[in-house]
Amino acid sequence: MGVVKIPEFRKLINFGKTSYVISLPKGWIKKNNLKKGDTVVLKRNSEGLIILPKISKKKERLEVQIKADGKSLEELRREIIANYIDGYNTIRIIGEHVGNISGRIKRNVLNKLMGIEIIEEGSKKLILKDFIDPEQMDVLELIRKADIMVRELFIDVKDFFKKPKVSIDNLYARDDEINRITYFVSRIIKYKLEISDSEFSPMQFLIIWQIMSDIERIGDEVKRLGKYLKKLESEGEIKMRIKSIYSEVEKLYLDVMRALFLKNRKLALKLAPKKTTLITKLKKLSEKAHQVLWAQNIIEKMKNIVLLTNNIGRMVSHLILTNEQ
Structure with a gap:
């Protein structure tokens, strides 16, 4: 049988007109190397208040070695990105043979990672270093940057309803930038979860990561929608109907993101029923357009965007609620 931990009780002591104090166990003070005058962190959650020792020094940043021999470029890509996020x-x-593949590593891997630079390069080695201090990064500001890229994608894809002036390459470039931000946000969140004085609780970081993940997936879907829209062989009623619903899908995304940045839970909840309305419209359009080449692909992408946007709305509601507790 495991050891049963008996809870300790402390009496509240009145301290001035607006505060109370409690004494902390001496064993806990010693274990965390605290002394008089040190700062502790108070975190609220749904069950009460958590007291943590404040970590004032920066988390140690480590070095890792990757052996490239016998590995494909895709295997190296996954390993580099995993260590970057870690x-x-x-x-x-x-x-x-690192020197022979360093050019492809730069093009296919390093261009997708924020803050990474090559500090040494040779025939048998390639040394990468991150120069960004994660403590200075604001994850919500990074999400705002990704949101701007998605908004630009929505605007670019609108151009494909007429004779497009924007190339497909533009869509892929914006999507690549969203992917870079997503990897970076994952890296920052992992770092901040390992220090005790972060601005968000672990639950809030999980919600923020989910929002970022959904934004990245929306970027993918909008990009693919543009690719199919360029191939659409219809200039009549079906195309006009697709354009109309596309505008509604875009507006839903913009409104949900506005709820996030304004921290407006009422707005996020108010937008929730729009998912059902849009999915119903898309289903009816699918029945009408079943013989139009590429129309079903476009409708499927819009449906996915609606579902992902609705999920962001739910996450926004949870994030604001946990912040209020």
Whole structure:
């Protein structure tokens, strides 16, 4: 049987007109190397108040080594990105033929990672270093940047309803930037979860990560929608109907993101029924357009965007609620 921990009780002591104090267990003070004058962190949650020792020093940033021999570029890509997200400050890639693939690593991997630079390059090694201090990063501001990219994607795709002036390459470039921000947000959240004085609770960070993940997926769907729209072989009623619903889908996304940045839970809840309305419209359009080439692909992408946007709305509501508790 495990050891049963007996809860400790402390009496509240009146301290001035607006505060109360409690004494902290001496064993806990010693265990966390605290002394008189040190700061502790108070975190509220749904069950009460948590007291944590404040970590004033920066979390140690580590170095990792990746052996490239016998690995494909895709395997190296996954390993580099995984270590980047995991918070490694320096990534050393070594192998007999690293010099032969360094160009492809730069194009296919490093261009997708924010803050990473090459500090040393040779025939048998490639050393990467991150120069961004994660403590200075605001995850909500990064989400705002990703949101701007998605908004630009929505605008670019509108151009495909007429003779497009925007190329498909523009859509892919914006989507790549959203992916870069997503990897970076994952890295920052992991770092901040490991220090006790972060601005958000673990639950709030989980919600923020889910919002970022959904924004990234919306970017993917809008990009693919544009690709199918360019191929659409219809200039009549079906195309006009697609355009009309597309505008409604875009507006729903913009309104949900406005609820996030304004921290407006009422607005997020008010927008929830729009999912059912739009899904119904898309279902009816699908029945009408079943013989129009590429129309079903476009409708499916709009449906996915609606579902992902609705999920962001739910996450916004949860995030604001946990912040109020």
